[in-house]
Structures are given as C-alpha cells and as structure tokens.
Amino acid sequence: MSTLIWCLLIAGLLPILAKAPVVYFQNRDRGYDNKHPRAQQMRLTGVGARAVAGHYNAYEAFPLFAAAVLAVIATGQVTSSAIQLSVAFIVLRLAYHILYLLNADKLRSLVWFFALLCPVLMLAQLALAI
Numbered sequence: 001m002s003t004l005i006w007c008l009l010i011a012g013l014l015p016i017l018a019k020a021p022v023v024y025f026q027n028r029d030r031g032y033d034n035k036h037p038r039a040q041q042m043r044l045t046g047v048g049a050r051a052v053a054g055h056y057n058a059y060e061a062f063p064l065f066a067a068a069v070l071a072v073i074a075t076g077q078v079t080s081s082a083i084q085l086s087v088a089f090i091v092l093r094l095a096y097h098i099l100y101l102l103n104a105d106k107l108r109s110l111v112w113f114f115a116l117l118c119p120v121l122m123l124a125q126l127a128l129a130i
Contacts, residue, residue: 001073001078003083003086003087004069004072004073004078004082004083004086005073007069007086007087007089007090008065008066008069008070008086010090011061011062011065011066011069011089011090011093012062012066014058014061014062014090014093014094014097015055015058015059015062018051018054018055018058018097019055021047021051021054021055021101022041022044022048022051022052022055024051025044025047025048025051026040026041026044026048028048029043029044029048047101047103050100050101050103051100051101053100054096054097054100054101057096057100057112058093058097061093061115061116064116064119064120065086065089065118065119067119067123068118068119068120068122068123069086069119069122071122071123071126072122072126075126075129075130077125077126077129077130079125081121081125082122082125085118085119085121085122086118086122088114088115088118089115089118089119092111092112092114092115092118093115095111096108096111096112096115099111
C-alpha cells in the first residue's frame with residue numbers, strides 16, 4: 001500500500017513540478033509578473049505556451065487518479081495490478097509533460113491516453129471485484 005501512497009503524493013506534486021518550466025519561460029518574458037502571472041502566461045507562445053498547457057493538464061489528470069487510488073485503498077483491494085497501474089500512471093504523466101515541451105504532439109496524445117487508462121482500469125478492476 002505504501003507504493004500507492006507514494007504515487008498519490010507524487011501525482012499531487014506533479015502539477016507543482018510542472019510549474020517550473022512555466023516560471024522559467026515567464027522569467028524570459030521580461031521577468032516574472034507576480035501581479036498578473038496568468039495574464040503573462042497567456043502571452044507565452046511556443047514551448048512556453050506548451051509548458052502552461054502541460055501544467056494545467058497535470059491538475060486535470062489528478063482527480064481521477066486520486067479517486068482510483070483512494071477507492072483501491074478504501075476497499076482493501078490493493079493488488080499488484082493496482083500498484084503497477086499507479087506506477088505506470090506516474091511514469092506516463094512524466095513522459096507526457098516532457099513530450100508536451102518537446103512538441104511531440106501525436107506521441108504525447110498517445111501517452112496521455114495510456115495514462116488516462118490507468119485509473120480507469122483501476123476502478124474497473126474494483127467494480128469487477130466487488
């Protein structure tokens with residue numbers, strides 16, 4: 001179960017970690033505008049804009065994963081499959097963000113799909129087990 005908790009913690013931190021490239025590109029854009037950071041983010045283009053999109057997507061991916069992990073723990077259905085899917089989710093989400101920055105759109109979308117499948121399969125396995 002500790003692997004699931006670690007994956008949940010890492011997944012919760014991924015949106016914050018994904019902010020680092022955004023800050024870098026904001027600093028390159030006439031310095032970080034702490035009074036209007038979102039307006040400045042909207043001005044970013046190219047890799048900076050992709051960094052912002054990846055940052056927001058990390059927030060969007062978290063709730064379903066968190067729900068799946070918490071459901072697995074709450075039902076006592078901690079299986080090797082659930083653990084493997086949790087680790088795969090983390091690895092795929094890291095790859096997703098890197099691919100977003102590299103502008104590898106087709107591969108990024110495929111990785112996004114496989115990352116989405118991880119919590120879906122975790123929940124489906126629970127539904128079949130209960």
